[in-house]
Amino acid sequence: MLTIGKLGEAAGVKVPTIRYYEQIGLLPEAERSAGNQRLYGRKARERLAFIRHARDLGFTLEAIRDLLSLSDRPDQSCAAADAIAKAQLAEVESRLARLTALKAELERMVVQCAGGSIADCRVIEVLSDHSLCATDHRHPESEVPS
């Protein structure tokens, strides 16, 4: 049995994050020692590793909640899990596309900056005037996931 600190170290998750996951019901309430400290066994370790890995892959906690409840029913169809993963893939692809466009525009901005004074700064200028953007494209919705 591991204490919360050891578990966090093992899984690469910070201690308050583990407590947070318990609080929102993503992890079950941990067993407690005589002195009221949380103790974790193999199952909790595996569940946390699952969560961590899915977070690394960009799944939201909501999606992870769904995936976890699916993995608790191994006899059912895999379609739902597949759908969640596909949605996540689509999301990642769309973010990639947006970021790629942003990168191009930022690069142009930075390259054109001759290092003079603010008055001639391309960076400020481009930001001030959208029409100075390379093409007449409208900007992507936003680079930050909604």
Added chain:
Amino acid sequence: MLTIGKLGEAAGVKVPTIRYYEQIGLLPEAERSAGNQRLYGRKARERLAFIRHARDLGFTLEAIRDLLSLSDRPDQSCAAADAIAKAQLAEVESRLARLTALKAELERMVVQCAGGSIADCRVIEVLSDHSLCATDHRHPESEVPS
């Protein structure tokens, strides 16, 4: 002079967002009409367009605050603005790299899912066991901007 609604429409920014920008000091306090409604002139329009454009390019509000205060002093060196833009570019590039890796992994997960039952689901399996990832790479820090 525009009302807040017209301004928002013109700039592609929602009304509460404009009020929020004013509240956090990104926009100056607006003039008011006799009936206490906000009124905006050319300068406010330009400033909001600047903010909107910078947000579209992924700059944080903090970075935008800096860029705005730079653009208010047109005689100074452009180096600071350049540095902010370069930092943003680096951030975007790193996110791109991470997302590209995620995409590859998600694609593998999805492709390998044969559509059987959860017990054989690659999606769940890969999430459960990091060692099933294609290579022995450690995952990127996180795909979500910190």
Added chain:
DNA sequence: CCTTGAAGCTATAGTTGCTAGAGACATTAG
């Protein structure tokens, strides 16, 4: 056995960048 320092506990509040709601007043179209 006792002390000290690290690690754990709870609870609350802060972060970023908004968004949504309530309830009241202002403006405008018909």
Added chain:
DNA sequence: CTAATGTCTCTAGCAACTATAGCTTCAAGG
């Protein structure tokens, strides 16, 4: 003139944590 928007302020909520305060428990050294 009335009804429908639009705007006002204020507060609370979202994701996914992170940080703080003030306490208790635990493990190791003297």
